[in-house]
Amino acid sequence: MNFQPKRRLERLSDSNKLETFVDESSLYVPKEIGLYDFLLYTKTQDGYLYWVDCLGNSETSYDCFRTIEFGDMNICYSIHKNNIENYKGIDDFIFEHLSMWQCN
Helix, strand or coil, X not given: CEEEECCCCXXXXXXXXXXXXXXXXXXXXXXXXXXXXXXXXXXXXXXXXXXXXXXXXXXXXXXXXXEEXXXXXXXXXXXXXXXXXXXXXXXXXXXXXXHHHXXX
């Protein structure tokens, strides 16, 4: 896990370029992806929000680098294909612990 200065995450409004991701139905992948890397998006009320960069073949094995916003920073962590469906629990765990460790 690492911390970065906060930046606005990419948003897409054209859902015609995306399809539901096989390994997690709440995520969306571009219909045309690279051989060794791809992006995933999640659906929001304003369109589709960048969710993660993944390296590897989406059909066999891949590792992703998830970026989430927390306060005035972005947090990045690595997540493997085998854990992709548990991302909400991982996010919650990170938010819960960072909130406890924050200085007042």
